Amino acid sequence: MKHEKAKELFTEFLKNEKNRITPERFEVMESALDYEGHFGADDLYIVMKNLKSTVSRATVYKTLELLVKCELISKRNFGDNLTRYESNFKRQIHDHLICMDCGRIVEFVNPRLSKLPEQISNELGFVISSHSFNVFARCRDPKNCKYNK
Numbered sequence: 001m002k003h004e005k006a007k008e009l010f011t012e013f014l015k016n017e018k019n020r021i022t023p024e025r026f027e028v029m030e031s032a033l034d035y036e037g038h039f040g041a042d043d044l045y046i047v048m049k050n051l052k053s054t055v056s057r058a059t060v061y062k063t064l065e066l067l068v069k070c071e072l073i074s075k076r077n078f079g080d081n082l083t084r085y086e087s088n089f090k091r092q093i094h095d096h097l098i099c100m101d102c103g104r105i106v107e108f109v110n111p112r113l114s115k116l117p118e119q120i121s122n123e124l125g126f127v128i129s130s131h132s133f134n135v136f137a138r139c140r141d142p143k144n145c146k147y148n149k
Contacts, residue, residue: 003033006072013070024055028063032073038084038105076132095133102139102146 010029014021031048032039039047045060064085067073076084076096095113097106117131139145 003030006033010067010070010072014066017066017069019066024059025063025066027053027055028060029067029072032064032067032085033087035085035087038076038086040082040084044085074130074132095135097135097137099139099145100136104139104146 006029007026010026011021013019014025027048028044031044031051031053035044035047041061041064042057044064045055045057048055048060064073068075068085072088073085074088076086093114094107094109097108098104113133117133118128121128
């Protein structure tokens with residue numbers, strides 16, 4: 001297994017939460033951590049099925065929720081009522097720019113934004129645990145907008 005540290009963290013989490021430790025859950029974990037970009041549970045299920053996995057759709061959904069609780073992946077909603085996930089494991093903190101027409105998601109890092117969530121939290125008497133910054137816009141060039149294709 002190429003995600004040994006993630007496997008250790010997930011195993012410990014499953015034990016502490018009194019969840020069953022099964023090979024299927026680790027198969028889902030591997031697939032989720034290897035997925036490039038943002039994905040829905042059904043997207044991951046289809047990829048796994050295409051790779052001849054025997055994991056059930058229910059196991060994918062349940063395991064993704066466990067991986068979110070374990071903080072190996074994050075749950076995202078980009079304003080379209082679809083739940084998407086992305087790996088947290090060994091990834092740089094980033095934010096998202098989302099086209100309101102075509103749904104294209106662009107990840108970006110801006111040093112000016114990196115300290116802002118902590119500053120705001122401190123000013124308002126909170127201790128930050130995580131943040132999600134999404135900018136909703138429209139593709140400037142219609143040729144690049146998937147909506148127009």
